[in-house]
Amino acid sequence: MNIKRLRIPIAVVAAMAVLTLLASSAAAMITVDGDPTDWSSVTPDIHCTDPDEGDVSIEGYDISSLWGVIEGNTLYVRIDVYGVAGDADDDGSNTDIGSSQYEKPGVGEGAPQCSYEQYYVDIDSDNDGDVDYVLNYCKGDSYLFQADGTTEIPGAVTAAAHRPTSGPGPYHTVELSVSIDGTNCDIDPDDYCLRGWADTQAGGAEDNTGKECYHHMLPPTAVLSGYGCVPGAITLSGCGSRANEPGATIVKYEWDFDNDGVYDEETSSCTTTPPWTEPGDYTVGLRVTDSNGLTGVDVDTIHVPPCPEVPAIGPIGLVALIGLLGIFGAGMIVRRR
Structure with missing residues (x-):
């Protein structure tokens, strides 16, 4: 059996490697794991800060910033807090109940109907001033509700996470992602608003970012x-x-x-x-x-184009023109009589 050796030029191999790298870079997106470092690779639609550190007593529920971006058919939301996310008693840990009966692993895990610790986001899907969806993270899980806050949209939330202090940090971020399928969840990627909330029953602390909107403005149309x-x-x-x-x-x-x-x-x-x-x-x-x-x-x-030429009037034409003008003038005189 004859075996032919396939020779691939080095340049082709290098080109294939570059294309592979570009493809992997293009496919890169945010990983919802409580680590905000991969947000540096995207340009957020929404990024607002709350400079009022300490405006609520529990730092784990004192919001410092809200982020939002739509990539493909997924909405990614990030809430940063000044303290440790999920820490309801300000002891620097979010994995022990500690001195607070409200602190549960996984942000209020076991609390009925998210009535204790939670992070949530109001979503105005078309920037018309009305809240269309409420995105909740609590009880160690996450939910997307209709505007009434009680009708759940099953399977809409694809991921939600914050980092437990028993593992590697950072610990100040909550991340969530929502699937935009155009039917159960329909968000206009060019015109939507978010409002972030953090709420804990420990001390009655609640914080929000205010409503922040993204509107992709349409450029003018030039017509020449x-x-x-x-x-x-x-x-x-x-x-x-x-x-x-x-x-x-x-x-x-x-x-x-x-x-x-x-x-x-x-x-x-x-x-x-x-x-x-x-x-x-x-x-x-x-x-x-x-x-x-x-x-x-x-x-x-x-x-x-070139402008049309005006015919030149020669001597004969000039005499004829004078004659015509004379006849026209005589006619006017006769009419006046």
């Missing part, structure tokens, strides 16, 4: 056109451009007459005159900026 001829007047127009956010307007037009990436002129009006003197096809770039600071770009080829 042109008309005219040479030699003569040529006009470039961006008057068909429009802002797409409510209340926004186009405030600036930038013109790149040769599409070299450098904008040659900036105007507040929607028209301008390019410096062209020869007929031809010109590729032009237009960038518009709206009152929110967002930009839109359009690139188009403008055809500039």
